[in-house]
Amino acid sequence: MCLGVPGRVIAVEGDVATVDFWGVRKTVRLDVVDEPVAPGDYVLNHVGFAIRRIPASDIQATLALYEELLAAEDERDPMAADVAGELRGGGGGRP
Amino acid sequence: MTTSAFVPLRDPRRARALAEALSRLTSRIGRDPVSVMHVCGSHEQAIARYGLRATFPRALDVIMGPGCPVCVTDLPEVDEAVALASSGVRIATYGDMLRVPGTASSLAEAQAEGATIDVVYSVSQAVELARTSSEPLVFFASGFETTAVATAAALLGEPPDNFSVLSAHKYIPPVMEIVAEMPGNRVEGFLAAGHAATITGWGVFEPFVVRHGIPVVVAGFEPLDILAGLVRLLELVLEGRAEVSNMYPRCVTHEGNRRAQDTLWRVFRPAGGNWRGIAHVPSGNLRLRDEFAHADARRRFSIDLTSLWGHAPSPLVAQCLCGEIMAGTASPAGCALFGRACTPDAPVGACMVSSEGTCHIWHQYGGRPFLGGDS
Amino acid sequence: MSDRILLKHGAGGRAMRALIEQTFVQGAPGELPPGSVGLDAMDDGAAVRLGDRWLVVTADSHVVSPLFFPGGDIGRLAVSGTVNDLAMMGATEVVGLTCAVIVEEGFSRDTLERVVQSMRAASREARASIVTGDTKVMGRGEIDGLVISTAGVALTDRVVRDAGLHPGDRIVVTGTIGDHGMAVMSLRHDLGLEGDLASDVAPIGQLVALVLGRHGDAVHAMKDPTRGGVASALHEMAGKSGVGVVLDEASLPVRDEVRAAAELVGIDPLYIANEGKAILGVRADAVDAVVATLREHPLGRRAAAIGTCVVERQGTLVLDTGFGRRLVAELEGEPLPRIC
Known part of the structure; x- marks a missing residue:
């Protein structure tokens, strides 16, 4: 269950981030992620919602x-x- | 190429060392088989997709438990969606649910007979569809807590009045209890679902390991994540340590995602219900709270299932081993229906239903046959 | 079993093949000259023996939503699909194409003209011409926009079948896989994906002519991996030829964008449609030369040897992932985005 795909944040606007997945960009909602998300961070996307910020390190x-x-x-x-x-x-x- | 940081986690050369560690640990434990269970269809998908079973030692039995929310969606839940769709209500749902058979038909069949069904990738799309029309739109929502969080966020985001939710969401921790207590189960350790644990936190499993005396390892979904998770689990089995170990720290913390939990529990409440092929699972279903009655399709529509009264379940159902397969006491190869009377095209039981059911995956990827080659 | 036609019956997988077999092929009277390939072969087209040559005939209907998509449109798709089916039989000398259109009342005339211009451009590229056609208009709501139905006729001295694979043959694909289906799917399911996803739709008759001209007999079998993708085409080829096929995942040419989009929606690129690619079964000693020839052509730049035919497990497709081997099953229905 729960297909989760990590992508890198390009831009953040309010509760929505533009995220790059290997050359494909998609907007991802930030309503439920529990840490501030900034460009350069990775986020784990599940059904169009970021459920976790993943620092690159x-x-x-x-x-x-x-x-x-x-x-x-x-x-x-x-x-x-x-x-x-x-x-x-x-x-x-x-x- | 920005996600290339994850590429090393898919590197077969790096995997070899972990696979060899699995072999050594299995032989050191010395039982045949050593049985562990994962409770996540995405684990099975990744294991099958990358051909990881070919790297497991013969004596290690990695069982797929009831980790597929689509498979365990109960017949009456599908029937409700089909009945709504057939009565002319527009339904939006995830692609996974389209072909799941109900008592008389699936949503795909209802669509062929004229029902309007939209396949969406996200609940947000369903909300947008509702905005484009004044007609009612019901989102038939499936998935475990990870997916339910998104549904909850959509409901808190003030969707239009014509939007409502038919929830078939499931909550995974209670079913682990059910499986651990099933008579005849040989499970010595659990590999817990990393994305569900991203929401709930790994702390949610602490009472479980105390109660049942078996270890739980939280693992991610890249091939190396799964192999490393299994290595850790076998270490704990070998040492006889019943504890929770988090092997997915890049996503999972002890407390989990508090914001997501708040979102989830503000909108949903746990309720008991049947899981197809498993049992009645106390607190295993997620239903909308009273505050969201206005957006609850079950309360907004009177769903008429009387036309199904004449439909007897197929006599084959009695022979189906899904319950035993998900409990780990049987494998698809041991089922007389598998690949003959029960195929992905015409599934009899829950495990053949969805792309991540055990039988479906064995059918699609070949389980653990000998396919030649070096591996 | 459903007594109605479902979408899966048109998805290119097993359900579609069963429908064709049961409904169209069984009991069909077929009297062709000896040495011909008819309906019962269920190949990309028919080859009728005429003297010492073959007349190859193929038919194709085209519906796509939306009509215009990155990389092409329904017009280019119609011409390419027909020319490619002819080429897959080894027939790259096109005599002519036909074009029948069914248009919905109220359809934009301007749009229709754009589609026709696109068909002409694709025909020039394919060195083929549309020699006759037909037009019908149906009432609003009786049809969705535009349907194009085409037929193609070509001559050849040698017919290449999809059933000609031998154990030991190498499998070659003429370029990246999954481009067309992913580009269209990203629009159809409103996935909100942005990036360089574009269809590969193109007539590849000239590419095939180049390879057959230079390596002729070394090419044992051909098929275009359209609906159902590379997996479905290879299942059919392997089944008809009585061989097994082992694919090497690391060799599969997949663009990063397609790989990422496919992963996001949970679909394997092996099942995604292509409209400008061919799969070739090639004698092992010729494989490097064939790939080198393909790469000389602009439509074959990313050609690659992706697998090998084996004696074992006839009709099955096995993927070597680098970790281990696993089966690639036949497609069950239309590939849909999934969440789990």
Whole structure:
């Protein structure tokens, strides 16, 4: 349920933001998002409403969190160290 | 290319390390199968869409629970919408609801017989449609709390008088209780729906883990989010820790989105009701509060369902395993109807109904067949 | 089962094929010269053996709302659709096109003239001409605006079928996928999407002529992925040819805008319509040369090899996502925006 797609805010006017989704722009309502939204922020869009502001830095934080997870795994299993390295070194290319 | 920051979360090379961690954890737990459940159709969509099941270890059974609001929409709710549409009232609804079968017909079939039905992407569009005419317009609203928030915001935004809502919205936390208490269920941990939790906060699951002694992990929807969520869940299973872990902190906080919660509960109240294929779920339905009676289609129209009295349910319904499938005690492959008497084109049970029902997804994406290749 | 025709019966998927089979093909008398391709083949057109050549005939009806959309209009669509169906049979030497229009009372004359101008322009591009036509007017409300029905006739020395895939053949698409359907859908469902979404509608007879002229026998099968998209076209090709097809997701050419719009509305680009593209089944040793030739032409710049035919799982389509493999099922109805 709940198809949610993140996009980047281009402009904010009152309770409505113009959001860029990979080259497609769409207006998104800000009635229910709980933090002030500014251009440059990411928002999570669900049925035309922003339900969450996502600071851009949180994406990197997510990857760091997954690395930590594997690092904790490593401590239990030294064999896993090399795959954790693979995660860190994973290519950034678009699939 | 502005959302390219999310691209690493779809990188198959990065996923490999997580998939290997899943294998190690599964074998360390040592049971076959290790069963965990997610309660979100979008998780199943992403798992199927990206072919993630091919990366799961054989002994890990990831069950899709009752996480599809469209599937669990009860027959009488669809019947109400079809009856309104057939009586000449204009209906706007999400695309997901168009083909859901009711007792006698679906909205798509009602449309073929002359009813006016508009597919909208957002409740805002439905409000705009109402503004362009003086005729009544009913928004047939489906979805969990995430989607209900948008409906609530629209009702608080002073829609025109001819706009009303037929709510089939559902509230997910109560149904987890139902599933956890179902006899015969083997679920050792839950993967909770990240977007619903964006609204409710992960704190909503704390009483649940205490009561049932099984862990809950909140996870997002990119392939890496799902794999990482499962890795965390298996860690908790392995260590026997019944706690809530938030693996989707970029969207989910402990308290959730307070503003959205206020919006939701100002407009809706929880009510008991049947979830198709599951059971009666106390507080599982979201109905409009009395203050919004003027915008409640159930109170504004007398909806006449008498024409359905002659329709007996199909005898096949008795053989349908949807309830067992959503409880995790059966899989689509074990159902005699699956792919034969029950297909997306002619669904018998709830799980085949919507694009995110378990049976529908298995039918469309092939479940976990051996498809060759390295993976 | 419904006893009425629903929208899904025109959506390009299984329901449409079943309707055609049951209603139009079964029991139809067909007496064509030996070596011909008739109605029962359910290909893009018929090929009637005439001496040592084939006369290829195709028919097409066009309704689109709105009539004008970014990248094209109903007139360009009508000519392109017909010329492309002929080309998919290997027939790029067009003898002539016909054009029948049914117009609603009260329709703007100016708009009609714009549509006709657009048809002429597309015909010039396709090196084809409209040689005869018909006009009907119906009362207001009896028809929605404008319907164009076209037929095309062409000659060829070799017929290319949609059923000619062999195990080992590579699947080539002549450019980006999903452009037409996404551009029209974004207008139709009032999605409020802005950006460079534009239809790819174009006559591709010349592009096909270039490839067939240079690589002839290496092209084993062709089909245009219109309604129902690449997935539906490949299902049909694989089913008729008795092969399975494995697609490589990373190779699929999809414009960023289309990918994003499709993700927003929850629809897979593989199911979205194209109006200026072809799918080719190509002998494996010729695939690089075929792709290189396609890329020389302006309409084939983003041509790519996207998959391979296999012996296993005849009639099914499998997508390798990079994470793993999964089935791509047949389309069940018209693709609709979804929320979950």
